[in-house]
Ligand SMILES: O=C([O-])CC(=O)C(=O)O
C-alpha cells in the first residue's frame with residue numbers, strides 16, 4: 760500500500776468544514792449580523808476542483824459568487840482540542856474558493872432551509888496546491904486576493920478574521936472530530952461578486968501561492 764501524502768489531501772475523501780461570516784466587512788455587505796459564535800457548514804470532498812479543470816455553474820443558479828478563503832489543512836486529528844495546542848494539529852494551508860449560489864442561499868435563508876445546494880455542489884471548492892505550514896509562519900496576517908478577468912474584486916488580510924484559526928480549530932473539534940486531511944475554510948473578506956461562464960478567476964495569498972480557474976457551464 761502506498762503511503763498517503765498530505766500534499767494531496769483533496770484526494771483523501773475527508774470533510775471540508777466551512778466558517779461563514781468570519782470577516783465583519785463581508786457579513787455587512789450581505790447584511791448579516793456579526794456572529795458571536797462561528798457559523799459552520801460543510802462541503803463534501805466531491806466539491807474539490809483542481810487547476811486545469813473548470814468551475815462549473817450549476818444549472819439552477821443565476822448568481823454564482825466567488826469567495827476567496829484561507830484553507831487550513833489538518834495534519835493531526837483530535838476532539839476537544841484546546842486553543843493552546845491547536846496549531847500543532849495544522850499540517851499546512853491551501854488557498855480555496857467557497858463558490859456559492861447566492862440566489863439559492865438567499866432563498867434557503869428566507870425559508871429557514873439548509874444551504875447545501877448553495878454551497879456543496881460539484882466544483883464548489885477550487886483548491887490550490889498544498890502549502891506546508893512553514894511557508895506561512897503567521898497565518899493571522901496574510902493578504903488574500905481574487906481577480907475576475909484581471910479585475911481586482913477581493914483583497915483582505917486574515918488579520919481581519921473575527922475568530923482566529925486556533926479558536927476555530929478548538930471550537931469545531933468540540934462538536935466535530937477533526938481528522939488528518941480535513942480542511943477548514945476560514946471565511947471570506949468583502950468583495951464577493953457574480954461570475955459568468957468563460958470568466959477567468961485568479962487568486963492568491965500574497966507571495967506564497969496563486970491559482971487560476973476558468974468558469975464553464977455544466978452540461
Ligand atoms: O455565504 C456566506 O456569506 C458565508 C460564508 O461562506 C463566508 O462568510 O465565507
Ligand SMILES: [Mg+2]
Pocket residue numbers: 777778779826828857946947
Ligand atoms: Mg465562505
